[in-house]
Amino acid sequence: MKRDITKKEFELFKVECEKWIKLLGLKSWIITILQKNIPSFGEISWSYPDRSATISLAKSHDSRYINSRQIKLTAVHECLELLLSTMQDLAECRRWDKTEWTKEHHAVIRTLEGILV
Secondary structure, three states: OEEOOOHHHHHEEEEEEHHHHHHHHOOEEEEEEEEEEEOOOEEEEOOOOOOEEEEEEOOOOHHHHHOOOHHHHHHHHHHHHHHHHHHHHHHHHHOOOOOHHHHHHHHHHHHHHHHOO
């Protein structure tokens, strides 16, 4: 059964996104966090050339997914998508460049080292 996501729940989502944006070193991106009518609980879209991204939480969703744990997991999931977005764009590029791929690969590793060690 669907229910609306409350303002308090959306605020939790924003706080979690901001926490992970900082932890993952995504400060060079222009990131907008908002609520939208989307079919999934959360989603992200980005433009690599502009270094801009929009992280969205649904306005309503299946009530069994709406709890603080799921909201936090969704926030970190969308932020991790952004962390890997450059690698995804490179993988989809027709002019694949191994040097650029390796650079981004190691950037992700250094980010994870900074969090885990």
